[in-house]
Amino acid sequence: MMQAMATRAESAALTRRALLDAAADLLDLGGPEAVTLREVSARAGVTRGAPYRHFTGKDSLLTALATESWERITDQVHTLRTDPALSDSDKLRGALRVLIGVGRGQPHLYQMLFRRHGHRPEELGEGLDRVRRQLCAPAGDPAADRIRAAGRFQEEFLIIVTDLVGERNARHYGALLLASAHGIADMELTGHLSTDSLRTTSDELVDTLVRMVTDAGETT
Amino acid sequence: MMQAMATRAESAALTRRALLDAAADLLDLGGPEAVTLREVSARAGVTRGAPYRHFTGKDSLLTALATESWERITDQVHTLRTDPALSDSDKLRGALRVLIGVGRGQPHLYQMLFRRHGHRPEELGEGLDRVRRQLCAPAGDPAADRIRAAGRFQEEFLIIVTDLVGERNARHYGALLLASAHGIADMELTGHLSTDSLRTTSDELVDTLVRMVTDAGETT
DNA sequence: CATTTCAGATGACGTTGTCACCTTAGCGAC
DNA sequence: GTCGCTAAGGTGACAACGTCATCTGAAATG
Incomplete structure (x- = not known):
């Protein structure tokens, strides 16, 4: 009805x-x-x-959820990047905070975003090689779709970093920034980044990070 | 027999x-x-x-495994820290690489190290407050034991950072370094830090990280 | 030696993911 | 219109799992 x-x-x-x-x-x-x-x-x-x-099973359903979330995040970052009112470093700070915001608001969904590729017993030990293979997998494969969605986010993110530190160091610093932001988000939501014992907030960490990278990126 | x-x-x-x-x-x-x-x-x-x-159940067993691993890691870092042949920055680089090494060598165990505290449905939404309460929990409680073990690692790690950037900024930069290293390790083992598309290795990222922090830490 | 205690064995129960099989309604061909 | 095909959805069953209540037997204690 x-x-x-x-x-x-x-x-x-x-x-x-x-x-x-x-x-x-x-x-x-x-x-x-x-x-x-x-x-x-x-x-x-x-x-x-x-x-x-x-869906092919429970895993496929969860993976589809992660794919949708990646696409949503990518849209948010794209909107940020194409906002003429923001400075380059503001865009970078914003992009990092989008990720951390998901970790804070939807911790379990966030952990789905960064799930291991191919975590089935028979697929272990192949590591990153499998990712490359999956990039050529047919559309509709849930795992491959999620990887592609995460890849599109990285591309969008890399453009922001490139505008800030130049094309030469973009990939290196992009990886560093992304990994750091993920580490902050993940440790915060798992309770390992105690704001009490460490006397720091995630926002302060992001600020420091962006400042350090802009300083290092310009002089190189 | x-x-x-x-x-x-x-x-x-x-x-x-x-x-x-x-x-x-x-x-x-x-x-x-x-x-x-x-x-x-x-x-x-x-x-x-x-x-x-x-053990009280499966979860308790897995948690005990993580606790043992944290203690092992802490010992390694302590050995590093008290090695008179190493410079302060070498100690820091070494400590970060210990963590990343576990992620590379035993990815699933590594993910147990950074599991969410109290991930049972009835314990959600309490966030970091729960951690503080668990720090006072009786010994023998598997979850509290693991948190304490992780805390001891952080203390050991913080000493190294303090020697490098001074006590004033130690906690801030310590959190940043730890989170970044964890992000690198986690993204590498989940396949999200593609060395191909980003053209960087984890070791290079650690080097850059330590260099940036020493530069920023000294001038502050 | 009698008694307590506790590591371990056993059987059972509820829940879950998954699949083979069946039903039924939408859709095109004629 | 009617017939047949297709695929969404329903149903029953199965194996594997975590967990617990209960029992057993041997070490420990007095």
């Missing part, structure tokens, strides 16, 4: 969306362990087997 | 160790999902219920 009048494709799309939304809610509430395909299905108004018509 | 002649306490200690070792093996091989209490018990030569005499 909810999706009363709907063509077949529309109905399927609605179901898929409902599954993703329900999974996102459960993920925010109780982490990956709380995302149970049965509960997701129930919240989406379908039965246990329905998700397998849209 | 293996532990033929042994008092009860000795036998129990041997079993506990065998459980931890088996769990560590499985963790290295297939990640947390592959660590099944049944398989751990089988490899340790006991039955399914035995682990519950030594």
Whole structure:
């Protein structure tokens, strides 16, 4: 009765969306362990087997969630970058804070963004080589889609860094900035960056980071 | 027949160790999902219920593994710090590389080190406040033990940073360095720090990081 | 030697991911 | 219109898992 009048494709799309939304809610509430395909299905108004018509399994569903989040983040950073009112360093600070903001607001979703590629037992030990292979994987493969989405974010981010430190050092400092921001976000949400014992806030750390990189980047 | 002649306490200690070792093996091989209490018990030569005499559950076992690893890492860093042949910046570089080395050599164990504190559904949303409370928790509580072990590492690490940048900025730059190193390690082991597309190695990133901090730290 | 205690064994239960199989409604061909 | 195809969704079942209540037997204690 909810999706009363709907063509077949529309109905399927609605179901898929409902599954993703329900999974996102459960993920925010109780982490990956709380995302149970049965509960997701129930919240989406379908039965246990329905998700397998849209995803290959639980992992695929979680990965699709991460892909969507990467795309959302990329859009935010793109908007930041093309804002003429902001200075280059403001854009960089903003981009880093977008990432940290996700970690703060949706910690479990954030951890899905940086999940290991191919964490199945049979896929271990291949490391980064697998990533390269997956970049050539067909569209629709959930894992490959997520990697590509994360890659598009990195490209967007790299443009900002390039504007600030020049093309020569952009990739090096870009990697450093990204890794540092991720480390700050991850340690904060896991409780390992105690603001009490270390007497620092994430924002101050980002400021210091950007300042150091601009200083080092200009003189090189 | 293996532990033929042994008092009860000795036998129990041997079993506990065998459980931890088996769990560590499985963790290295297939990640947390592959660590099944049944398989751990089988490899340790006991039955399914035995682990519950030594740990409160699966989570407790994994947490104990992380605690042991933190202690091992702390020892390594302490050895580095008290080595008179090393310069202050060499000690710092070494300490950061110890962390990254664990991430490279035992990726799944590394991710256990930085697991979220209290990731059970009923414990969410409390954030860092929970950490402070757990610091006062009784010894034997697996989660609190791990936090304390991680704290001891941070203290050891902070001494190195203090020697390099002075006590005034030690905590700020210490947090920054630690978070950055963790970000590098984590992004490398999850495949998000592509050495191809970014044309950088973790070692180069550490070098740049230490150089930037020493420059910024001295002038402040 | 009698008793307590505790490591370990065993059986059971609920939950979960996954799949094979079935049902049914939308859609095009004629 | 009707027929057949296709794919979304429903249903039952299965294996694996974490966990616990209960039992057993041997070491420890007096």
